[in-house]
Amino acid sequence: MGKFNQMLEEKVMPVAARIAGQKHLQALRDGIILTMPLIIIGSIFLILGFLPIDGYPEFMARTFGDQWSTKLLYPVSASFDIMALIAGFGIAYRLAEHYKVDALNAGAISVAAFILATPYFTMFTPEGAKEAIQVTGVLPMAYLGSKGLFVAMIIAILSTEIYRFIIQKNIVIKMPDGVPPSVSRSFVALFPAFLVILVVWLLRLLIENTSFETLHNVVGQLLQEPLSALGGSLIGALIAVFLVQLLWSTGLHGASIVGGVMGPIWLAQTDANRVALQAGQELPNVVTQQFFDIFIYLGGSGATISFALMMLFMAKSQQSKQLGRLAIGPGIFNINEPITFGAPIVMNPLLIIPFILTPLVLVITTYIGMSTGFAPRTAGVAVPWTTPPIIGGYLATGGNIRGALMQVINLVVAFAIYYPFFRMWDKQNLKQEQSTGN
């Protein structure tokens, strides 16, 4: 174990540190967080708009009028549908902070650059007409939401890199003699932002001359769609979960490291389901952020809530019982560091086996459940990852009891996998206690 341990410290740690500390990935992660409170608030209205209860829409229509749903969903447009706009600002802000240049300015410039990369028209087919007509003077709402998320991410990084580069290079415009210094300074201050706008403007003009027409189409077809197909597949989910568990097995926060890369992809996947729900279409994606947070990581990474329950109710050794009492409270809210570091699971070959195996099996059961229609797919509702199991499954699927049922099934599966390992571990603890006379 010593050599293995050393290998991990020397090989895995630096890689994890590089990924987690990479300034652009860090800015992406920290910037996108800015959208979360808004999306969670929007989710409350979303759930109320689509409660799958018989007679609910009719009741609402009778009570609040035919337009009830449209009006109830206003806040959804002001949260979910401007996700890219907010994220773009946040990412630029965090990146600028890292470079120690004016973050608020960088954020504002990034928003302007993002709008500049977005078409100012939308296509609309009037009733009875055969062909769509172009409506100008609008910003297509879809591009400001998850559909434009990757464009916002790229623009935020591009614009902030240009901005800080010019500032840090201290490029100065020479003004003729006689111009007061503060006047020349005020012109110089405009230069970095001007250059950002100039670059994105030229980019837009260039792309408008290609068959892509907009930057959103370029990024959507070349980046967002392939990445979503990869990250949203069963294999993609299994690889991601395996990496998360492997990192956690060495005591590193796998979900944070892997999520730092995969987060935007899963967020876009999540929101595609929300858009479909609102449009009355079938939900396209099985693998979403909530797929992992709510259905796989029951009690935290590794689905350890079952293990915590065993410690609490079935342990023979004092040590196991004590840890169970400590772990169950946070475990209900999907926080499991007391188990991973306390049992410990970290660097413990016996417990690492179920710790890695269980979530992988749960990915498969949940994937099968959701693709066959046995369990509902997540409805784009941003349920915080700290939501207790059973409640989480109910809410994440838009208030569907079968979502909770899927979680119960997963809990039972997790219990079955952990049980034999728990027995061996508890026996070890008991033996240790007896030999030391405790």
Place this chain on the structure above:
Amino acid sequence: MMNILLCCAAGMSTSLLVTKMEAAAKAEGFEAKIWAVSASEVNQHLDQADVLLVGPQVRYLLPQLKKKGAEKGIPVDAINPVHYGRCNGEEVLKFARSLIGS
């Protein structure tokens, strides 16, 4: 009065430790302000701290955070995983005090 800042990925599991450390500080009659934040919030809180303790699960951030701490003269170190797992407030408080040298 000592200001002890704790940090992990989301600031959730370290907040668990905060309550235990507060209890330990109270029992010893030691005055301390102890609080936990997420890794993305550390920058905004570092100025108010005398010492920064990092959860073992985010110890990959240690080099970066140590550098930031050094700029401000604030000691930064990772919490012992066993103490962390068992939520041993007493030991972690002792560790924080040893880092500051109080």
